[in-house]
Amino acid sequence: MANAPDTTSIAGYTIFRDDDYDSVAAISMMPRGIPHPLDQLSIKEIPAAAQLMREYASPKTLKFNCITLLEPKKNEYHAFRQGLAPRPDRRAFAIVIERETQQVTEVVANLTTEKIEQWKDVKDVAPTLTLEDLDVMERVARDDPRVIRACKEIGITDMSKIFLDAWAIGVDERWGFERRLQQGLAYYRASEFDNQYAHPLDFSVVVDTETEEVLAVDVRYVNGERTAPAFAEHNYLPQFIGDQYKHDRLKPIDITQPQGVSFRVKGNELSWAGYKMHIGFNYREGIVISDVRAHDPYEDRERTLFNRISVVEMVVPYGCPEKPHHKKHAFDVGEYGTGLMTNSLKLGCDCKGVIHYMDGVMATSSGEAAVVKNAICIHEEDNGLLYKHTDFRDGTVISARDRKLIVSQIITAANYEYGFYHTFTLDGTYKLEVKLTGMLNTYCLHPSEEAAPYGTEVASRVTAHNHQHIFSLRIDPEIDGRNNTVVESDAVPSPAPVGSAENPYGNGFLARKRPLRTALEGATDYNHETQRGWEIINPNRQHPTAKKPVGFKIVNNSCPPLLAQPGSTVYNRAAFARHSLWVVPYRDYELFPAGDYVCQSTGETNHPHNKGILDWAARDENIENTDIVCYLQFGLTHFPRAEDFPVMPAEPVSIMLRASNFYLKNPALWVPPSAICVDSQSRNAFSTACCAGSKGDSSRL
Amino acid sequence: MANAPDTTSIAGYTIFRDDDYDSVAAISMMPRGIPHPLDQLSIKEIPAAAQLMREYASPKTLKFNCITLLEPKKNEYHAFRQGLAPRPDRRAFAIVIERETQQVTEVVANLTTEKIEQWKDVKDVAPTLTLEDLDVMERVARDDPRVIRACKEIGITDMSKIFLDAWAIGVDERWGFERRLQQGLAYYRASEFDNQYAHPLDFSVVVDTETEEVLAVDVRYVNGERTAPAFAEHNYLPQFIGDQYKHDRLKPIDITQPQGVSFRVKGNELSWAGYKMHIGFNYREGIVISDVRAHDPYEDRERTLFNRISVVEMVVPYGCPEKPHHKKHAFDVGEYGTGLMTNSLKLGCDCKGVIHYMDGVMATSSGEAAVVKNAICIHEEDNGLLYKHTDFRDGTVISARDRKLIVSQIITAANYEYGFYHTFTLDGTYKLEVKLTGMLNTYCLHPSEEAAPYGTEVASRVTAHNHQHIFSLRIDPEIDGRNNTVVESDAVPSPAPVGSAENPYGNGFLARKRPLRTALEGATDYNHETQRGWEIINPNRQHPTAKKPVGFKIVNNSCPPLLAQPGSTVYNRAAFARHSLWVVPYRDYELFPAGDYVCQSTGETNHPHNKGILDWAARDENIENTDIVCYLQFGLTHFPRAEDFPVMPAEPVSIMLRASNFYLKNPALWVPPSAICVDSQSRNAFSTACCAGSKGDSSRL
Structure with a gap:
């Protein structure tokens, strides 16, 4: 970028000032x-x-x-x-x-x-901790005499080797909303690129973000003793792995798109394979997908699907009840901002093929434009079989390949990374896949302590605590129009007993359906026994053959119950995580189920300036055949494994919405098959020309 | 294949006779x-x-x-x-x-x-229905005067347009084991390649496989009337879609491996990325993966993982209680043979990249070798992020890409297709993914009938019934040695109440573990509320830092309860599907949980020649620290959608086993990163040289 403006950087962002504007062609969001x-x-x-x-x-x-x-x-x-x-x-x-x-x-x-x-x-609120805010912690804590003394007591005098990850406070009764608080979790690094999570220290720090004061240095004593750091190194960067890489073991897999991508981008409007949508981005939610429509090949018209899709909250409650771990329950969206923590992406690092990037534009504390370049990645992937069928009589074979459109971002939340992959496929499915990777949050064990039952000793005297990740996906549906209803569907045996006239052989089963009528009914949970699902329907549009309202079904069996007990701090603060699904009427600017202000929140309802999902549900308004919003919780419960250390293999978790009696029939029949074989001789003996029926090059489609 | 022997074909197989043997170099299994x-x-x-x-x-x-x-x-x-x-x-x-x-x-x-x-x-058993057996049905039924009459009554006189899918009988009290039975489900085709599933007919046929007699033609009357066929056509083959294909909408995605694959095949032994295994195949289970071992990079030795992996049964119970649908509950493995129904695959049709195929060798009824060429596909796929971490302080970024090794087959079971993808990844995971596609089983509706609640009207007067697919994956584990134990793990809140000294903030949670001690305890179910998981451990080997036995965890939250009622035909016959997991001691040649003979089985226990999972579990033998076998059930409940017609978009379902405190740490640190970026200026501003630390071409790794 020889002609790029001479920009500066704050907290990792590229900063644009007034005189840069004339040469910002590189900024996609301009x-x-x-x-x-x-x-x-x-x-x-x-x-x-x-x-x-x-x-x-x-x-x-x-x-x-x-x-x-x-x-x-x-x-x-x-x-x-x-x-x-x-x-x-x-x-x-x-x-x-x-x-x-x-x-x-x-x-x-x-x-x-x-x-x-x-x-x-x-008042009585604490705004998001920006990266600039979080930068305060390490700067002020390292110089604090109490921190220096706490380090010296465990044999560390070189304070340049001390690092503090800044976290939202979680809970701390010593202060309220009169201060913007953060806590610092302390680590040691033996050398410049050493993995600090192998050396967690036994103290934590509380800092006032605005006054930049160290308010407390909380040192943990076990049987009246400090815990010496685990100094053994556990690294994963090349300077440490060195010749342990096996360069010849994996041959390259090249993914290329010689004719370019199949999507079109006009400004921030994206169209692909009949889908149309707008891609937005903000400091808090990161990617926002709006105005999602699809061209219906049978009705030959554009139909609305979703008004707005975004991840509006998440919580990572840690399960170790001992102090100071009770303070660890990160709300990464609300407390830090998914947008603010977004990685700048680079081709080849995270996605393959032809990538279209979009930048994220936010603000610094002084009101300048802070840009994350290549914040959003838009690309396609092959998705294996779309459909296949062999007619066993005449050897007719047809198969077609599915394709993904993926709009993604990756965030770094101190130790953890999360990849968010908003994915559309040709069969009428939207899927949000989240990949969890990065580093486990770790803590030191005193020689008298065991990691069990609240953690796993991933390296000698280093424990990683049990935790959950619960995400809240907000779907503002617009299934063929604005007025929608959510219907809960339970798979149940026929009520007629075995041997009865209605069910002589006992095989009968059906979907018992229940429309969710008011917001309190809309707070509901997954049920494994009945394979519970939900459909977002438009009760005003009937499918012509199925004679059921058109809809999209929610497929979500990865929705762990919140394990923190009722009455616990997390239970109060993360009320959204108490249910798999909440449905409330749409209201402008109601977005964040844990409140607009999550830092230092208590979960109190009826807060004058900080309403959340409990408040919205408590109104118990009608949610039938009206403009509704769904909050879908999904995630996983993580008992750390040694294999998650020192850097964690990506763990995927996902949730889907699938067209369900929305289209007249399979919406992907327009996709040219990758293989067609008509061979009346044999069902299995393909002639070499068997793919000739396909227009394209079959190895490409 | 100009030099291929002049072989013949029976039931779709390539047949080899004595004089072919000299020129069979093309047969990989030779x-x-x-x-x-x-x-x-x-x-x-x-x-x-x-x-x-x-x-x-x-x-x-x-x-x-x-x-x-x-x-x-x-x-x-x-x-x-x-x-x-x-x-x-x-x-x-x-x-x-x-x-x-x-x-x-x-x-x-x-x-x-x-x-x-x-x-x-x-005695009192009925062997598998081979494709040769199934070919009897259509041949004899079309000529039967009762069938001809049944067709004539609904206006069909051209019997060449009548097709009968042959199915195992399911249940029919009129005959017992003295006859090998099959049932025929009748359809109409308007033209040669017309989709018959759009025109299901209202009668079914029972045939004796050996005597080739039509035993019964069961015509269904509704209010004393026949049901006229739905003649409207619903097709998906190119001759019908014609110019509705949109050839320019999707640009090609090319996946190439210019240096070839990363795996090695020696005979039927396969090695890849430290894994070693043997690939077998038989008429019943299809792919059998044996002797799975992995090189441990930390202990620098080969460690055993699984003695044998295969899909040993599945059942597809349909949920419409009305006759004749009570007879539809296909056990595709045991009744028809997954191997026998295997598709011959062709590059570009089903997988991309460089493919290694293996043939499947079976037998005809006359004892000749019947070969499915290219029955097994072995290939690699890119698997996205293996891990990533950005150090927010210094801009150090590292990311590596995961890779799949996939051993797959696709079967056609009359209307349905199933793709079985046995998948190994670099992070120490084995995953079986099944993709369901093909055609829904359909039936006609009389004008007086509705599809609901037992089916969906996918086209006018064509219903597709509710059904389940429950697969049984048999894992014979050998986790670091032969003697293993299965431990059930439930995620539960700390027993200490909120506010107690042990759990002051109420966030404590832990894994409550229970070793399964005897085979009756080994029959257990998934529990959503506790996010139940299981670990197959070797209690004799302790992880050096985690201080827990080494193990692999079973991740299976897609295990639908069997919806057929206790006492129903399906409940009796598919006893394996009553639980998510069965663990029994290993015994040679105990493989098939629904019995060695599934056709016409009643589920009777203590059958002299047909034992199954209930018999094995009833022995209630020790399963702790001994040679055990696990039967893992997974699948889905399918309420058909209009979108599943006329050909069904692939629906995936999967189950995983993941190393859990098996390796000292992340087993994939040897994988060269695809991107390394050390930039001390900024966390987001990458230099163009930021991937230079990687040895390979970053766009390829």
Whole structure:
């Protein structure tokens, strides 16, 4: 990038300042012409919004916690899309902290009219910890005399070898919302690239983010003794693996797309194989997929599927009840921001084939545009068999290959990484696959301690605690129109007993269906015994042959119950994780089930400025044949294995929504088969020309 | 294949006769030199075995139901492998039917000594229906006057348009084991390649396989009326789709391996990435993977994982209680033979990249070698992220790619297809993925009938009934040695209440473990609430740091409960499907949980010649720290969707076994990373040289 502007970097982001604007062609999110109403704020809009807010607040000085697109209200946007209303104004939403008083304020700036439309002070809340905020921890803790003394007591005097991962506080009764808190988990590194998670230390630190004070250094004593660090090294980087790589063992697998990709990108609008959607991004949710539509090959019209898809929360409760581990239950979306933690991706590192990248545009604390280049990866993958059938009589064989469109991002949340792969396939399926990798959170064991039952000793005197990962996927469905219903479906034996006239041989079984009528009914759980599923239907559209309402079914059998007990801190804070599914009526700007402000939250309901899923469900409003939103919880329970150390092999977990009596029939019959074989001689003896019926090169399709 | 022998074809197989043997280099299963003791019988051994049996039986004449390798007993084989005993003799096992009396006999022929070692008559059993057997149905039924009349009554006089899918009988009280029965499900085709499943007919046929008699034509009357066929056509073959293919919509994705594959094949022994195994195949189980070992990079030795892996049974119970649908519960492994139904595969049709094929060798009813060419596909696939971690402080990024080794086969079971993908990955995981595709079994609806609640009307007046697919994966584990134990693991909250000294914040949770001690305890079920898992451990080997026995965990949350009621026909016949897991002690030649003879079985226990899982479990023998076998049930419950018609998009379901405290640490650290980036400036700003640390071409690894 010889002509790239001479940009600077803050907290890892590429920072754009006013005088950079003329040479930013490399920035994919820079609108060319008029932005789509759902486009991220651009690198020009971010500082413009900041400037409006600064002027409004003057002479107070502001720290910007976030500046992000305020999406148009649903009615406003849809009216515009249908040509019934003017283009919505561009608006920025910001959470600002007044530097002098630490007052938290929610601001809306109208960028079209250049007016501040809202300036709302909020209280008893703690905004997201940005990467800039988190950078405070290590800087101030390393110099703190109590930290230095805590290290010296266990034989460490070179403070440059001490590292502190900054985490949200989780819970700490010693302070409330009067301070923005973070905790620091301490590690040791023997050398520059040494894996610190092999050397966890026995103290933790609490810091005030705004005043940059160390409030507490909590040293753990076991039988009145400190725990000496485990100094044995466990590394995975090349400088340590060295000649243990087996370079000749795996021959290359090349994946190429000589004719390029099959999708089209226009601005941030993406179309592929009949699907159309808009790709957004923000500091908190990361990828937002909006306005998902599909061309129906049988009705020859565009049908709406989902208004908006995003991962709106997650929680990683750790299961060791001993202090300080009770404070570890990371809400990576709400406490840190999935967008803020997003990796910049590079071809060949994470995906193969031809990749289209999009950048993520966010804001620094001083209101500059902070860009993660190549934040979003859009690519295709072969997906194996789409369908196959052999007619055993005449040897007719047909098979076609499925294809994935994947919109992905990878985040680094201190030790862990999460890859989010939003995937569409040709058969009418949307799947969110999450891959968990990176590093286990570790802790030291005193010689008198065992890791069991709350952890696994992954290296000598290093324990990794039991934990869960529970994600909340928010689906704002629009199944063939706005008014939808969720129907719960249980597979049950026929009620008629074996031998009865209705069920003589006892094989009868059926789907017992129950529409979820109000929001309290909408809070429901997976049931293995009945293979419970749910369908999001449009009760106003009947499938012409199936004579059932058109729908998409939710396939989710990876939804672990929350193991923290009722009444526990996590149970209170992560109420969303108490159920596999919540369904509530749509309301503009209700997005985050653990609250808008997750840091230091207690889970209290009826909070004046921090409502969440319990509040929305408690309204117990109608959710039948109306505009609804679904929160789908999925994830896994992780009892660490030695194999997860020192770096964890990716563990996948996924959830799917599949067309179910939505299309007249198989929606992928337009896909040219990869193989057709008509051989009347034999069902198995293929002639060499058996794939000739396919138009394309069969090795490619 | 210009030089291929001039072979003939029976029931779709390539048939080799004596004079073909000199030119069979194309047959991969032809042993060159001495066969491995687990190799399939060769195309020379099959007829040699038949000849020995014919001579023994003379003057009686024999119909061969199967001729297959009798694998050596485990002790015999292992003693040989360890150099402690001589090479086991080659033995053929056959089930023969005496043509005159229809007496069923189990025969063992020693091919090394050329002696018949066993000649055991069995009774009250019905052997597998081979494809040759199934070919009887359509041939005899089409000419039957009752069938002709049944067709005429609904307006069909051209009998060449009538097709009958032959199925095992399921249940029919009118006859017992004195006859080998099959049922025929009737369809109509409007033209040569028309999809018959769009035109199911309202009668079914029962045929005696041996006498080739039509025993019954069961016509269904609704309110005293016949049901007229649905004549509307619903096709998916190119001759019908024609210009509806969208050839330009999907650009090719090419997958190439310019340096070839990373695995080595020597005879039927396969080695890849430290794994070693033997690939076998037989008429019933199809693929058999034996002697699975892995090189441990830390202990630098070969460690045993699994003695034998195969899919030993499956059942597809249909849920419509009305006659004749109560007879539909296909046991595709035991009733028809997964090997017998195997597709011949062709590059580009089903897998991509560089493929190594193996043939399947079976026997015809007259004792000739019947070969499915390219029955087994062995290939590699890229598997996305193996691991990734970004150090947020210094921008160090490392990521590596995972790789699959896949040993697969695809079968056609009349209407349905199943793809079985035995998959090994670099992280120490074995996964069996099954993809279900092909055609739904359909039936006609009388105008007075609705499809609900037992089916879905996938096209006008065509219903597809609710059904389940439950597979039984047999794992004979050898986790670091022969003596293993299965430990059940339930994720549960700490027993200490919230606020107690042991669990002050209520977040404590742990794995409650229970070793399964006897075979009755070994019959156990998945539990969603506790995220139940199982570990197959070797209690005699402790992990050095985790201080737990080494093991592999079973990950199976796709194990639907059998929905047929206790006491129902299916419940009795498919006893294996009553539990997610059965663990029994190993005994030579105990393989098939629904019995050796599944056709016409009733599920009766203590049958003199047909024992199954209930009998083995009832012995209630010790299964702790001994040689055990696990039967793992998994599958899905299928309420058909309109989208599954006329040809079904592949639906995947899988089960995994993962190293769990088996290896000292991540077993894949030897895999060269695809990307390494050391950039101390910024966590996100990659330099263009950031992948230079990788030895290979990063776009390939």
